[in-house]
Amino acid sequence: MEEGLALVVERKGKKRKRKKMREDRGRPFCQDPLDVLGRDLMLRVLNNLDARSLALCLVVSRTWNRVASSDLLWTSKCEELWCGKAHIPRLSLVQGISKLDAYSLSVMDGKRNRIMRDDLCDHVWEFHFTKAAPEYWRNLDPYWKGNGPPMHRYFHPDGSQTADPGDKVWGGHESCYSIVTSIIGEGKIREHYVRINRWRPLAVSRKQDWSWEMTNNLFCYSSIPDAYKEGGTGPLFLVM
Structure with missing residues (x-):
């Protein structure tokens, strides 16, 4: 009896997991790029933006502000x-x-x-x-x-x-x-x-x-x- 109950619970758990995976596949990727790429790679990405777009990155979050305000980025923007x-x-x-x-x-x-x-x-x-x-x-x-x-x-x-x-x-x-x-x-x-x-x-x-x-x-x-x-x-x- 207990083994049968455990089997039912396990199957339900697998169904929930498969359902969640299907739902996740349909959702947009919401993870912060800064967390995924890290500061150094993010600096390279942001360096390709124009000054206006880079300025918009300053207001995303405090973490983004610290990266997007780097002199490494704005030195070239000043020169331009x-x-x-x-x-x-x-x-x-x-x-x-x-x-x-x-x-x-x-x-x-x-x-x-x-x-x-x-x-x-x-x-x-x-x-x-x-x-x-x-x-x-x-x-x-x-x-x-x-x-x-x-x-x-x-x-x-x-x-x-x-x-x-x-x-x-x-x-x-x-x-x-x-x-x-x-x-x-x-x-x-x-x-x-x-x-x-x-x-x-x-x-x-x-x-x-x-x-x-x-x-x-x-x-x-x-x-x-x-x-x-x-x-x-x-x-x-x-x-x-």
């Missing part, structure tokens, strides 16, 4: 981001910050349209007259005549501006600049421009390669690429 850029933000190259922070700060700074004194002073600026400028001025400008290197302008921390020696347009006169920014409620910028002496304000714009351009109806200033500069350029703190 900075490739072809005219300027590398100084705040992204501060010693001690993670490469993930460097990437995030670079993206935020690259969207900045508010120019600061550090930006003006850190870069060399190519200068030329616009088509609307008087013909006499344009005749002195290599940009229009094609008879020499472009003119350069240099901004200094003391508020002055200078040019290359022998610049025919410059003429050795004194020049000073100011940055004007008016802000309305909630930190929104209503007006932002650079003024040189008493000339018309220069409207400020940012290009996709993170270079700067300042223009009015007479002049155009363009920042010359200097991504090679050690330590980066621009303000040390994030500017909104």
Whole structure:
């Protein structure tokens, strides 16, 4: 009697096991890839993702965050981001910050349209007259005549501006600049421009390669690429 009961229980147990196996075969594989592959292999997998997809991995779990935030991954992402850029933000190259922070700060700074004194002073600026400028001025400008290197302008921390020696347009006169920014409620910028002496304000714009351009109806200033500069350029703190 006992042997028969044990046999029935054993058969039922086998049936349950077979049923569970059939059910498991129909279910998706739910095991965490990080547990299966381990950290080293997972780093190789994540390294094939683009920056946006990699950033999404940061919010999967704390364990994933520790792996997906590794400098081993974000170093290459920073290099990809900075490739072809005219300027590398100084705040992204501060010693001690993670490469993930460097990437995030670079993206935020690259969207900045508010120019600061550090930006003006850190870069060399190519200068030329616009088509609307008087013909006499344009005749002195290599940009229009094609008879020499472009003119350069240099901004200094003391508020002055200078040019290359022998610049025919410059003429050795004194020049000073100011940055004007008016802000309305909630930190929104209503007006932002650079003024040189008493000339018309220069409207400020940012290009996709993170270079700067300042223009009015007479002049155009363009920042010359200097991504090679050690330590980066621009303000040390994030500017909104």
